[in-house]
Amino acid sequence: MKSLEELYRLVFNKLQKDQKRQIHTEGVISTAISLCGVYGIDPIKGEIAGLLHDSTKLESKEETISRIIHFFGKEELNLWPPKAWHALSACDYAKHECEIDDEDILNAICFHTTGRSDMSILEKIIYVSDFIEDSRKNVNEKLKNLSKINLDKTVFEIMKLTISHLTRNGEFIAKITKEAIDNYQMKLEEMNE
Numbered sequence: 001m002k003s004l005e006e007l008y009r010l011v012f013n014k015l016q017k018d019q020k021r022q023i024h025t026e027g028v029i030s031t032a033i034s035l036c037g038v039y040g041i042d043p044i045k046g047e048i049a050g051l052l053h054d055s056t057k058l059e060s061k062e063e064t065i066s067r068i069i070h071f072f073g074k075e076e077l078n079l080w081p082p083k084a085w086h087a088l089s090a091c092d093y094a095k096h097e098c099e100i101d102d103e104d105i106l107n108a109i110c111f112h113t114t115g116r117s118d119m120s121i122l123e124k125i126i127y128v129s130d131f132i133e134d135s136r137k138n139v140n141e142k143l144k145n146l147s148k149i150n151l152d153k154t155v156f157e158i159m160k161l162t163i164s165h166l167t168r169n170g171e172f173i174a175k176i177t178k179e180a181i182d183n184y185q186m187k188l189e190e191m192n193e
Helices: 004-014 019-039 043-052 061-071 074-079 082-096 103-110 121-132 141-147 151-168 175-192
Strands: none
Touching: 004 019, 004 043, 019 043, 019 121, 043 082, 043 103, 043 121, 061 074, 061 082, 082 103, 103 121, 121 141, 121 151, 141 151, 151 175
16 A cells, blocks of 8 residues: 555645545545544545545546456446445555555445445444535535434435435446345444334
8 A cells, every 4th residue: 555645645646626525525534534533444544545535536438448348347337326436446556556445434435435245343423424515515414413412313314315316316226236225224223223
């Protein structure tokens, strides 16, 4: 793996044309480090995943597709909404250019937009951090507070909001997201029994 200093240099060079994306990335990093402290996860892993989660967001559609085909295969393109493709391409970038071999970090990057069933704690932290960090419009304080108490419930609430938004706008919802919301609802129901 490249040094943390080198990773910051690489990512912020890629994001230099979009100050909002830089601020968002810094917010995800900060939120992820904080939540790692709450849930006993190595904060460096949270920092790296937060740093890299949107690292390819400004690449062209052609570059994004090329990265996805390279790492996942062409069929994966049809399983994910185009708005989420940057998560897949960022995973390729992290693995092949940043030399990240930690599967948990790679999965946290990959599933930060769609979520999935049975995410690791780090995956949940990045998923939640991407949604609640301070630079987001209309940051939900209730979710921010809940994230420090019950990560599964926070993931579930974010998935409900996301699916509602996508449905309202007639956008494609990944099968993996539909399966995940059912999984987290079942988990929460079992916890309440």
